[in-house]
Each structure stands twice: as C-alpha cells, then as structure tokens.
Amino acid sequence: MDIIKLISGFENVIVSCGATDEEILKAEKRLNLVFAEEYKSYLQKFSYTIIDAHEITGICSGKRLDVVKVTEEERSFNSFVPSNLYVIEQTHIDSIVVWQNEKGEIFQSYPNGNITKIFDSLSDYLINS
Numbered sequence: 001m002d003i004i005k006l007i008s009g010f011e012n013v014i015v016s017c018g019a020t021d022e023e024i025l026k027a028e029k030r031l032n033l034v035f036a037e038e039y040k041s042y043l044q045k046f047s048y049t050i051i052d053a054h055e056i057t058g059i060c061s062g063k064r065l066d067v068v069k070v071t072e073e074e075r076s077f078n079s080f081v082p083s084n085l086y087v088i089e090q091t092h093i094d095s096i097v098v099w100q101n102e103k104g105e106i107f108q109s110y111p112n113g114n115i116t117k118i119f120d121s122l123s124d125y126l127i128n129s
Contacts, residue, residue, distance in 0.1 A: 001123045003042050007049060010126075014050040019043045019059040027059055027068050033084050036104035038122050051126065057087055080113045088122065098125065 007013060019027075024043050028034055035043070042049075048058025048065045057067040064070070070087045074097050085099035085107060099107045099115075106119040119125045 001127070003038050003123050004045050006123050006126060007042070007046060007051065010051050012052050015046040016048050016058065016060060018045045019047045023059050030068050031071055031086055033086060034102045035086065036100055036102055036122070038104050039088075039100060042122065054089055054126065054129070056089055056122075056126075074109075078109055078111075078113075081109055081115060088125070 007015070021044070024035065024040055042056075043058055046058065048060050048062075049056045055065060057065050057070050059068075060066050067086055070090060071085075074087050074090070075081065075083075078097065081099065082101075084101050087097055088100045088106065089098040091098060095111045097109045098118075099109060100122060101107070104121045105117055106122060106125045107115050108118045109115040119128065
C-alpha cells in the first residue's frame, strides 16, 4: 500500500512538513546506510508523524523523533543490532525498539539481544500493529 495514502487516511494523525532530498541524504550519510524507498517517500511528505499511539521517527530538530539521533542512541544500547537498520519507533514498552532496513523490512528488538523480523514494510507495520 502507498505509505502516503495510508498515513493520510488515518484519523488521529499529527504530521510535520516533509524533509528535503538534501536532508534525507545527509541523514543517510551520518548513519552510514540507505533508507528504504518507502521511508524516503514518507520523509519527503511528512518528515515525522504521530499516529494514535505510534510515534514514527523522521527528520526533525527534536531529539525524541529524529531518526539520526534516535538510531545513534539505540545503537549505543543495542550493539547486536545490524548497522543497516535504523529506528522507526521506540515503543516505550519494555524497551522494545522497531527498526527498518534498506529493503523496507521491519524488525523488533528487545533488551536481551533478540531481534525479529515482524513485517515486510512500514505500511504493513502501521496497518497491523
């Protein structure tokens, strides 16, 4: 499903203005990875969002929702997480963190070192969680 249409269809949504291509590239370089195409589309349109109970990271000045700041922080706590993953959401429930890779696949990590693939895309995650 198209991520922009999906997010636009939710009722309880807070969004920000989109990020520029330059800001997206700068974030990728700082994290030394490539964002999934779906996530790039999301960033270009919304930058970050709050959808019901989900706070989806993006590119912003805030520490709590900026994908670069949050990913760097979580990497320091979770050295077992592969370096090609970036944080989509800190759930603030039992220290569970939701990550995405360049293919768009969604993973969930736990403080004990377990990481599990949970969805094939950000759209799937937002629809089914």
